[in-house]
Amino acid sequence: MTGWSVIRFLHVTSAALWVGGQLTVSLVVLPLARRMLDGEQRGRVLREIGRRFGLFTGAVFLPVQIGTGVLLAWHKGVTWESLAYPGYGRILAAKFLLFTAVMAAAGLHGWANGRGQAEFARAMAVTSLVGSVGIVLLAAALPPT
Amino acid sequence: MTPTDVRIGPAPQVFSPGPPRRPRASWHSRANAIVVGWLALTVLAVVAQHRLPEPRWLVIHMFLLGAVTNAIVIWSEHFAVALLRVRAERWDLIRLGALNAAVVTVLYGATGGHPGLAAAAAGGVVAAVAWHVSALIRMARHALPSRFGHVIAWYIAAGVALVTGGTLGGLMVSQRVPWAWHERMHAAHAEVNLLGWVGLTVLGTLFTLWPTILRTRVSDWVGVSARWALRLAVPGLALTTGGLLLAVRWAAVAGLAAYAAAVAVALAPLAETVRRRRPHTPAAWVIAAGIGWFEIAILTDVVIVATHPQGEVAEALAPLLPLVILGFVAQILLGALTHLLPVVLGGGPARLKANVALLERGWTVRLAAANLAVPLLALPLPPLVSLAGWGLVLVALGSFVVLAVAALILTRRPSPALTGVVAGCLLTAVAVAVATSGGPEPRATATVGRQTVEVTLADMRIRPGTIQAAPGTRLVLHVVNRDAQHHDLRLATGEHTPLLGPGESATLQLGPLTRDVEGWCTVAGHRAAGMTMRIVLLGDHSAHAHDTGAAMTHNPADLDLTAPMSPGWKPYDATLRPAPGGTEHHVEIHAKETDLQVAPGVRQRMWTFDGTVPGPVLRGKVGDVFTITFVNDGTMGHGIDFHAGALAPDRPMRTIQPGERLTYRFRANRAGAWLYHCSTMPMLQHIANGMYGAVIIDPPGLPRVDREYVLVQGELYLGQPGSAAQVAKLRDGRPDAWMFNGTAAGYDHAPLTARAGERVRIWVVAAGPGSGTAFHIVGAQFDTAYKEGAYLLHRGGTGGAQVLDLAPAQGGYVETVFPEPGYYPFVDHDVLHGEAGAHGMFQVTE
Ligand SMILES: [Cu+2]
Numbered sequence: 001m002t003g004w005s006v007i008r009f010l011h012v013t014s015a016a017l018w019v020g021g022q023l024t025v026s027l028v029v030l031p032l033a034r035r036m037l038d039g040e041q042r043g044r045v046l047r048e049i050g051r052r053f054g055l056f057t058g059a060v061f062l063p064v065q066i067g068t069g070v071l072l073a074w075h076k077g078v079t080w081e082s083l084a085y086p087g088y089g090r091i092l093a094a095k096f097l098l099f100t101a102v103m104a105a106a107g108l109h110g111w112a113n114g115r116g117q118a119e120f121a122r123a124m125a126v127t128s129l130v131g132s133v134g135i136v137l138l139a140a141a142l143p144p145t
Numbered sequence: 146m147t148p149t150d151v152r153i154g155p156a157p158q159v160f161s162p163g164p165p166r167r168p169r170a171s172w173h174s175r176a177n178a179i180v181v182g183w184l185a186l187t188v189l190a191v192v193a194q195h196r197l198p199e200p201r202w203l204v205i206h207m208f209l210l211g212a213v214t215n216a217i218v219i220w221s222e223h224f225a226v227a228l229l230r231v232r233a234e235r236w237d238l239i240r241l242g243a244l245n246a247a248v249v250t251v252l253y254g255a256t257g258g259h260p261g262l263a264a265a266a267a268g269g270v271v272a273a274v275a276w277h278v279s280a281l282i283r284m285a286r287h288a289l290p291s292r293f294g295h296v297i298a299w300y301i302a303a304g305v306a307l308v309t310g311g312t313l314g315g316l317m318v319s320q321r322v323p324w325a326w327h328e329r330m331h332a333a334h335a336e337v338n339l340l341g342w343v344g345l346t347v348l349g350t351l352f353t354l355w356p357t358i359l360r361t362r363v364s365d366w367v368g369v370s371a372r373w374a375l376r377l378a379v380p381g382l383a384l385t386t387g388g389l390l391l392a393v394r395w396a397a398v399a400g401l402a403a404y405a406a407a408v409a410v411a412l413a414p415l416a417e418t419v420r421r422r423r424p425h426t427p428a429a430w431v432i433a434a435g436i437g438w439f440e441i442a443i444l445t446d447v448v449i450v451a452t453h454p455q456g457e458v459a460e461a462l463a464p465l466l467p468l469v470i471l472g473f474v475a476q477i478l479l480g481a482l483t484h485l486l487p488v489v490l491g492g493g494p495a496r497l498k499a500n501v502a503l504l505e506r507g508w509t510v511r512l513a514a515a516n517l518a519v520p521l522l523a524l525p526l527p528p529l530v531s532l533a534g535w536g537l538v539l540v541a542l543g544s545f546v547v548l549a550v551a552a553l554i555l556t557r558r559p560s561p562a563l564t565g566v567v568a569g570c571l572l573t574a575v576a577v578a579v580a581t582s583g584g585p586e587p588r589a590t591a592t593v594g595r596q597t598v599e600v601t602l603a604d605m606r607i608r609p610g611t612i613q614a615a616p617g618t619r620l621v622l623h624v625v626n627r628d629a630q631h632h633d634l635r636l637a638t639g640e641h642t643p644l645l646g647p648g649e650s651a652t653l654q655l656g657p658l659t660r661d662v663e664g665w666c667t668v669a670g671h672r673a674a675g676m677t678m679r680i681v682l683l684g685d686h687s688a689h690a691h692d693t694g695a696a697m698t699h700n701p702a703d704l705d706l707t708a709p710m711s712p713g714w715k716p717y718d719a720t721l722r723p724a725p726g727g728t729e730h731h732v733e734i735h736a737k738e739t740d741l742q743v744a745p746g747v748r749q750r751m752w753t754f755d756g757t758v759p760g761p762v763l764r765g766k767v768g769d770v771f772t773i774t775f776v777n778d779g780t781m782g783h784g785i786d787f788h789a790g791a792l793a794p795d796r797p798m799r800t801i802q803p804g805e806r807l808t809y810r811f812r813a814n815r816a817g818a819w820l821y822h823c824s825t826m827p828m829l830q831h832i833a834n835g836m837y838g839a840v841i842i843d844p845p846g847l848p849r850v851d852r853e854y855v856l857v858q859g860e861l862y863l864g865q866p867g868s869a870a871q872v873a874k875l876r877d878g879r880p881d882a883w884m885f886n887g888t889a890a891g892y893d894h895a896p897l898t899a900r901a902g903e904r905v906r907i908w909v910v911a912a913g914p915g916s917g918t919a920f921h922i923v924g925a926q927f928d929t930a931y932k933e934g935a936y937l938l939h940r941g942g943t944g945g946a947q948v949l950d951l952a953p954a955q956g957g958y959v960e961t962v963f964p965e966p967g968y969y970p971f972v973d974h975d976v977l978h979g980e981a982g983a984h985g986m987f988q989v990t991e
Binding site: 093097105121127128135 | 564566568576577
């Protein structure tokens with residue numbers, strides 16, 4: 001148990017919270033809210049969930065994820081050049097690209113929600129969710145230390 | 146443009162591809178989504194050019210077999226239904242599904258290294274199109290006579306062409322066709338598919354589509370023109386295909402000429418239409434550009450087939466592909482889709498208008514990009530320019546795909562959840578593709594590339610000695626014996642040629658490469674003599690993949706003494722000039738490290754005196770004084786030791802460090818051919834790496850001769866000077882080669898010259914470090930031999946000498962008169978040394 005284990009722990013936990021949170025909201029909370037709450041109340045609850053999740057993303061998830069991610073990459077000896085090499089570097093680069101795309105989709109989701117474009121917002125939410133699962137897939141593919 | 150617009154004009158004379166009577170719009174938008182999807186895949190394949198296996202084949206077939214073949218099947222069926230006013234068959238969707246399954250399987254089978262599967266799938270494509278043709282025939286039979294019925298005949302002829310071309314393609318991907326047939330079938334396959342399947346369909350469609358796009362009435366000549374053109378085109382194509390297959394050039398050319406005439410006849414009514422109504426829509430301009438390239442392509446085609454011998458036609462047609470595929474086919478397809486997609490997508494007048502506007506967005510730029518790209522890709526231009534051409538293709542194709550997808554999505558809105566899932570999966574797929582690209586382990590299924598290599602057997606060598614190929618490549622080795630004796634080639638995988646006599650050749654076809662393969666000549670002793678080769682998998686990081694090309698780790702088997710010298714190589718000048726006048730000689734010699742060509746094609750770093758091996762040759766008379774200024778320009782300590790002088794070695798032979806200099810002065814009191822060399826320990830390494838030279842002190846009364854040469858024989862140890870590997874060879878006394886004047890077999894490539902009857906004197910010094918020499922000239926005898934300060938033999942007697950034998954560091958000279966013109970090899974008659982580089986030539990002329 002070293003300091004690096006703690007950092008890796010933070011990295012994985014934060015990702016699990018984010019992806020798990022999205023999955024829980026989409027698969028459990030939203031269907032229940034649609035079924036059990038009516039118009040006015042449902043809208044408020046869903047908006048509030050979205051706001052909280054957005055807040056969590058911006059204030060906790062993103063800083064933790066990026067901070068610990070950069071530290072771990074540095075610890076692994078990843079260089080800018082090595083990101084292009086097949087294997088560890090390239091998988092990491094792909095993971096980061098997908099992460100950026102997912103964040104962009106999540107951002108678009110919030111933006112579209114704010115402007116009342118419900119359909120586009122929903123599409124972006126699902127994109128972000130599926131993409132997050134893709135990130136987990138790539139993370140699993142990274143060769144162990 | 147709205148559906149009502151399309152119907153403007155004298156009703157019975159304008160053909161409308163507009164929404165058919167049945168509600169088939171939904172089916173059509175889905176069917177066209179397939180075409181757009183294949184276009185998108187083609188764009189991806191273009192982007193991935195250099196990473197996808199066999200990029201050209203895949204890009205071409207994704208486009209032609211995916212996008213274009215689907216478009217042809219979908220649209221010809223659609224037009225047949227509309228023109229003949231019959232009901233569509235119910236099986237069309239299943240047929241389309243079968244076709245696409247077959248196309249996907251062909252692409253997978255051919256690129257994944259499953260020739261049997263690919264061939265079977267090609268059969269599937271042929272069957273699907275044959276089924277489509279039979280449906281067209283049934284429709285034509287059951288239809289009432291129609292003014293445009295002749296168009297169906299074009300579609301049927303086109304389908305028959307694909308059945309022919311697809312069968313040829315299937316035979317080729319099956320890899321069971323004899324090699325001799327391959328090129329012919331390739332040429333026939335390309336011609337019949339492009340000119341028949343694509344060309345006939347396009348021409349048949351344009352008869353009615355062109356006036357529709359121009360929104361004018363159909364020319365009165367169309368019926369006659371269409372019938373006559375088809376009567377010319379079909380036999381023409383048949384003649385071309387047969388001519389190419391059977392290698393009858395005049396038939397192929399005559400057929401193409403007939404086809405060209407047919408195109409001219411077919412285009413006549415279209416030209417007449419243009420005179421009445423100029424193109425004024427994007428679709429019309431794009432299609433007009435496509436037709437223009439078609440004509441250029443056909444004319445070029447005739448010229449290529451007429452001027453190239455059979456067996457080279459397919460290869461010669463390669464530059465034509467961009468013309469046909471991009472200039473003609475892609476532009477016609479894009480033009481047709483621009484015009485037709487909004488119509489079949491439907492969605493009400495407003496949507497239709499919006500879709501038209503969407504698909505026409507930026508069309509001038511796309512048109513310009515596509516038409517600029519065609520010459521850039523077709524002409525033999527530098528790689529950077531063709532890269533720019535590919536960029537333009539992407540702009541033209543990619544932007545259309547984006548617009549078409551947008552039109553498809555906007556017209557038939559999918560549910561947000563579905564969109565999200567698709568978008569997320571696509572993003573993930575792209576990321577996974579990036580992550581797994583260029584994986585460290587070679588993938589056996591990575592490539593279908595076919596690579597033909599010319600292999601030559603001669604001079605106890607197989608050339609090339611190393612063939613590099615990507616995993617999965619199917620190598621075709623064309624083996625030629627260019628030697629005076631018999632050889633063969635056997636590969637470790639079992640393939641072998643028969644024993645080949647001088648000038649004979651044979652072809653070996655290998656299955657997809659999965660590992661490195663050794664090859665050799667089976668004639669007794671030839672393998673051991675160096676007649677070996679190796680096929681090396683690219684991307685294989687095993688140890689031996691590294692030493693190819695790197696001179697540093699050469700082993701003796703890699704030395705090819707008969708290979709050509711690298712360009713720019715100059716032999717060490719062996720001519721010995723008379724001693725300069727005077728009794729005092731001042732010479733400055735620099736120790737330096739220099740890259741030299743030490744054997745044919747092999748350069749390596751040498752430690753030298755003055756940048757050459759051997760160092761400069763000094764010459765004087767008995768009693769002369771030499772003052773040497775020795776400068777160390779190297780990176781380690783060196784010294785110098787002149788055997789020609791006698792003195793206390795303490796100071797002059799000391800080692801000086803880089804940047805230092807010393808003066809070495811000696812009087813040459815005795816005649817002889819003396820060695821000088823580096824005196825720094827370990828001397829073995831310093832001498833072996835090139836630090837030696839000769840001092841010639843003429844014996845008193847040395848008679849003049851016609852020519853004088855000096856040859857300093859040394860050993861060659863390949864590898865990084867001073868490295869453990871090289872030192873190990875030095876210690877074992879295992880040179881990689883022997884050299885005269887610093888290059889193994891150098892004077893085989895740059896013979897010394899003489900004239901018959903001239904007296905030639907050859908000074909020889911054995912520099913070692915380990916071996917002496919038994920100097921001999923094949924075909925000549927020595928009448929004078931001077932060894933180590935004494936004559937063994939004087940000219941004028943009846944005795945002769947065959948060899949001047951010298952131990953390491955000894956020297957002397959021999960004289961001979963070449964009796965007649967010819968090539969006289971000179972060798973160290975220690976045959977081991979002689980065959981391993983201590984070998985050269987006298988070229989004796991009249
Ligand atoms: Cu030295």
